[in-house]
Amino acid sequence: MGLNKKSVDDINVKGLRVLCRCDFNVPLKDGKITDENRLVAALPTIKKLIADGGKVILCSHLGKVKTEEDYTTKTLAPVAARLSELLGQEVKFAADREVVGPNARAAVEAMKDGDVILLENTRFRKEETKCGEEFSKDLASICDVFVNDAFGTAHRAHCSNVGVASLVDTAVVGYLMQKEIDFLGNAVENPVRPFVAILGGAKVADKLNVISNLLEKCDTLIIGGGMAYTFLKAKGYEIGHSLVDETKIDYCKEMMEKAEKLGKKLLLPVDSVMVDAFPNPIDAEIPTYVYDADVMAADKEACDIGPKTIELYADAVKTAKTVVWNGPMGVFENPILAAGTKAVAAALAETDATTIIGGGDSAAAVNQLGYGDKMSHISTGGGASLEFLEGKELPGVAAANDK
16 A cells, blocks of 8 residues: 655745645534534644645535435535634635535636635535546636545545546645554554454444455454453353354454464453443443453343453553554443443553554543543544555555655
């Protein structure tokens, strides 16, 4: 995978029209932004382009656009208003339902060096997600240079990240993308060892290729969360009513054999926290029971790793130099069943290793527990980071010019 990409530091955009694809897919409630982390994260790249004296044209998608009402509720207008405040200068909003329409073209035409405009939600154009040529050409027609700083959509080939990149001479990555490539890409392709990977979450099916790829790359692979019980069943253990993917039992056996053959450690829970039935509502107070992995109760369901497993996993992290974590250890939405996930987060916060959190629920857990600033890198893209861990080439990364 070619990971040596040109970035905004390799070019100067003075006097040029720069289309910068950001990730402004923020949660909105009644037209108000409820979490502006993604806007703040985009500022360094935007400020660099302004400081260069570029004519900065920002674009992003927001949610999925399916109904007529979405054209009203999923407009990026509130983002333009908030970005103006964050940047301390006007971000002019180009309100065109066709994204690159008369408003956008007039606004771009009138730009001075250092000006910023924001285009409407790229998904207002149906061809966006199909990488349709017409919309890609429209985007390319208003810029000289393309900067991709949206890692969250890097695993998708859309007009606003891949289509347009193929039509301009200069396509580079922004600071956020660069950081994702540096940490996630290099952790997997060229890690400082020992390299420990921790995988959790509910389903084996979601992580099939990740498990297989990481076994080849890491020194120790730790499995937690619901998918651990398919592995334990593959070992012949009683797992009660715990989550299991019956169709993946042979796959789990293969992976355990693969680990042995490659001389890799594959760690599974040695004890589990079990409950009489899955909590309903999910944060309900319920009694819990701890069982060793080889004597689990047939009438109960495992919903978190137990205290011995917590110790085993924390010890494995202590000796690591690189740790990648994707997926919670249990039903962490319930405070009683969050102990395993919390303990893993705490172990990562205490280690000197490079710690990389692969987006999604793990990122949410780390941030909720207040450990965010203790991690080397928290990925901004759940799906994209998983595909990186699978060793796949991401279209949004591949589309940028090589150094």
